[in-house]
Amino acid sequence: MKLRLSSAILTGKLAAKLSRVCGYGGSSFPGLLARLFYPGALKKLAAQVRKGIIVVTGTNGKTTTANMITGVLQEAGFKTISNREGANMISGITTSFIMNSIASGKIDCDYAVIEVDEASIPEVLNNLSPRLVVVTNFFQDQLDRYWELGQVIGIIRDSLLGQKQATLVLNADDPLVAQFQRTTGLPAYYFGLAGDKNPGKRDPAARETSLCPFCGSPLVYNYCHYGQLGAYSCPDCGFTRPRPQVEAMEAGAEGGYNLTYPGAPVPSIALEMQTQGLHNVYNALAAFSVSILLGVNLQTILVGLRKYRPAIGRMEKFRYGNKQVYLNLVKNSTGFNQGLETLCEDRGGGDVLIVLNDNFADSRDISWIWDVNFEMLTVRQKRLGCFICSGLRGEEMALRLKYAGIPTGKIVTNTSMNQAVKAVLRSNRRSTYIFSTYTALRPVHKIIESLVEKGDKSDQGMPSVS
Amino acid sequence: MIRACHLYPDLLNLYGDGGNMIAFQKRCRWRNIPLQIINRSLTDTKDFSAYDFVFLGGGSDREQKLAASDLMKSRDRLQKAIENGLVVLAISGGYQLFGRHYETGDGKHTPGLAILNLYTEAGGKRLVGNAVIEMKLAGVPTRVVGFENHQGRTFLDGIAPLGKVLLGQGNNGKDGLEGARYKNVFCSYLHGPLLPKNAALTDKLIRLALKKRGLDPYLKPLDDAFEQRAHTALLDRLGLKVN
Structure with missing residues (x-):
């Protein structure tokens, strides 16, 4: 078994070297090859991560959120593995682990922060058995590949059912995401963004109707940030936005955001970031929640988030x-x-x-x-x-x-x-x-x-x- | 003035279908044809006799079902309006609603409006990809381009198709037919959306809607260079010779 693992790793590393020589960047090819040699390679490698694996999935914000988490954990002095090259299907993820292992198949790391393509979730979860699973949001995306959003959500829910060790980190503002606590029975930690000071910024009539994931009735909104993200409740079955543990609100005229969370040393904490856009506030909230759950101290988290720089093509x-x-x-x-x-x-x-x-x-x-x-x-x-x-x-x-x-x-x-x-x-x-x-x-x-x-x-x- | 009703814009909007209304609206506006757009969704009153044009897009199974049960309440009025020449464009999910029944991905059998003589069964693999059909517009064979993505297989019972498939799968991947046509009702699986890059089809619908309203159906020609380029670029990309 050991021999198969190390020959799979060597093959992968060789393939990576070759594709680099040929001018391709990081890719899924080495992982694909290694899995052909030894399909159990990823599971064997992942099992060696000392403190736990964090999986990030959802439609938008996976890369940013995963990179923010990695930044904080590294700031805290932990050794981490991540798929920063953005190859987020099973082969690409395998590549990331291979590149971080030595030939014998040993990995020396505390955490692995892995962003995962929604459709690859079942296979990846089975191999990684993550400690935390972050779900950012669900939007209609790339239909010809994933078909309907409802099917994607169903696939993710079903595969979470088998992950009894996992805690979910969920976007409270997205009804499609927030439903997971009830549908999977797993413990959940929520993050969210409080109401806008000037609601009605968006014409509610122009918004698409969001349906209750449990009973199918149209949801009613107190406010809405964008898409279906906001403070919703279902008039029929009572499903409503869960109260988030980590919540941000606009700081006022000077801009920026303040945070609250249970056990915070001061009532409100200023969140500083170098990225623009409301969606990045959500990403930072997700990363913040994960860091708190992993016990990283507040100052380290804030420094880590402040240092974050966007990946290629993120504004x-x-x-x-x-x-x-x-x-x-x-x-x-x-x-x-x-x-x-x-x-x-x-x-x-x-x-x-x-x-x-x-x-x-x-x-x-x-x-x-x-x-x-x-x-x-x-x-x-x-x-x-x-x-x-x-x-x-x-x-x-x-x-x-x-x-x-x-x-x-x-x-x-x-x-x-x-x-x-x-x-x-x-x-x-x-x-x-x-x-x-x-x-x-x-x-x-x-x-x-x-x-x-x-x-x-x-x-x-x-x-x-x- | 033309009255156009967009049915369930908040529910049936899966594949950029709103683009069809944008195209219809803009091509009226550029010719100074007065147009009123009326959005109608669940529980709204739908006065089909007052409309000249009705548009329905596609939605996921759940949204489609909600729309179906709501529309069923005004089925008879819709049918009467269609017999009286109401112009309708219905895309994918909206198209399936007009048949006797349709099956969703999970195999559930749902009764349709039964206004058109057709039915839809759930298939195995989704039929996905760029598609080109040929249909007659003002007697001229015209290529219509779009993108299809559907699990349902639709079969026509003696009713005319919208066109024949040149590339892609069409109604069911078997009989080479795409969409359905009855009086002034146009049904298709092509989104992309359909109307913006098939300007001749859009103009046909506008002409019919003008006639329905009892107005002069003459349409001032427009500069369609952008439309033609988008149309041609797709045919090129699909390796079809441009005529």
């Missing part, structure tokens, strides 16, 4: 001359809308490049771009310069913008990614916002890097496909 900043350039990965309408909101808030205005591919990892079906609220850009029309569309389905992106009400004279389609990036950087607004789907992200990132100096070098992981 990543570059400088080009006097310009600020932002690169943002887009995978579904929820994430895209948040990127557009950031663009709308930029008083200096901006030029926009959207690179839309329809390869397997992007989702073959691009109909989701019609759910993105590009219409919000028309209000900011004057601040916005040009809209350049590129990628395999750039023409359809251009069509979407036309129907959103952007004047066609401002929309350009350029199938060459290289020329498209150059053109948008040459345009004359103060900021440039680049939105890219997954398979275009690395190429676009390379092109930008060849043209600009990076604002702030830091170690970065590749985000995940899903």
Whole structure:
């Protein structure tokens, strides 16, 4: 058995070396190969993690949340393994463990923080037997791969049933996530975001109706942050947003967020982060909850979260001359809308490049771009310069913008990614916002890097496909 | 003025279906055709005799079921309006509702509105991918492009299809037919969404809705360069020769 494990590891390591020589980044290939040699490899390796494995899953925020947790644990002095390369299916996860083991199959680490693709959850949970399972949120995403959201949620629920050792860390604000305590019977720790000071920011009529996961009646909301995230309750069966243990609220006019949690030394704790957006507040809350559950002390957690830098394409900043350039990965309408909101808030205005591919990892079906609220850009029309569309389905992106009400004279389609990036950087607004789907992200990132100096070098992981 | 009713926009919205309403609305607005859009969902009164155009999108099993049982309450009025020339576009889940019955992924048998002579059975593998069909628009064979993603297999009982499959699976992956057509009702599995990049089809629906209202169905030509490019780019990507 030992021999099989170590030959699987050697094969994997060799494959990793080869793919690096050939110019590919971290990949799932070494893990795939190792699993062919010895399917039990991952289980054997994972069993050696001393203090426990933390699994992060959900639609949006997996990579950010996992990286934040890893940051805090490393700040606390723990040895951790993570799949920072963002390969979040079984083979990629196996690769991460192999890269952290020595040839005999020994691993020296306290924690493993692993983000997991929703559809891969059953297989991964069976191999990892995690101590904590974080579920961030559920949004309709990449339909042709995962089919309907309800099926994905069902798969995750069923596989959690077998994980008696696990504690769940759940987003209280998402009814689809919060239902898991009752449906799995596992202990749960909740995080959430308190009500907006100015509710009604979003027209409730424009929101999709969310149905109660237990009885199917339309849920009623006191307030809603975005999507189905908010303070909901079911008028029929009484299912309601659980009271979160870790809760953030807006700090007031100066911005930022304050935190409360049971056992906190002071009534409210200021949360400082270097990332933008409400979704990142949720990610930080998830990471905070995990760290508290693992017994990390408060100061260390806050320092760890403050030091966190976004991964490639998470509103990543570059400088080009006097310009600020932002690169943002887009995978579904929820994430895209948040990127557009950031663009709308930029008083200096901006030029926009959207690179839309329809390869397997992007989702073959691009109909989701019609759910993105590009219409919000028309209000900011004057601040916005040009809209350049590129990628395999750039023409359809251009069509979407036309129907959103952007004047066609401002929309350009350029199938060459290289020329498209150059053109948008040459345009004359103060900021440039680049939105890219997954398979275009690395190429676009390379092109930008060849043209600009990076604002702030830091170690970065590749985000995940899903 | 045209009155367009978007049925269950909050429930049947799985595949960017709202894009169909955007396309219908914009192509009316660009021609200065007055249009009122009426959103109707669960428990709302649905006055089908007052509408010229009704749109239904697709939804997941649960949402589809809720919509089905709600729509059943105004079934007779909807049928009467259709007999009187109401223009309808129904996509995937919405399409299945018009048949005698449909089966969801879990094999549950649900009665449909039984307005169109068709039925849907649950299949094994989902039929997923880009799709191209050929349909006649004003007597001209026209390629219509979209994306299909459905588990149900729909079979027509003597009712006309919307078109024949050039690429993809269509109604059931077997008979080479896609969608259904009855009077002014257009049903299809193609989302993507369907109307924005198939401008000729959108204009056909607008013309029919104008006629229904008793207005002049003449449509001023528009600059459709963006629409044509998106249409052609997809055909290119699928390796179909562009005519």
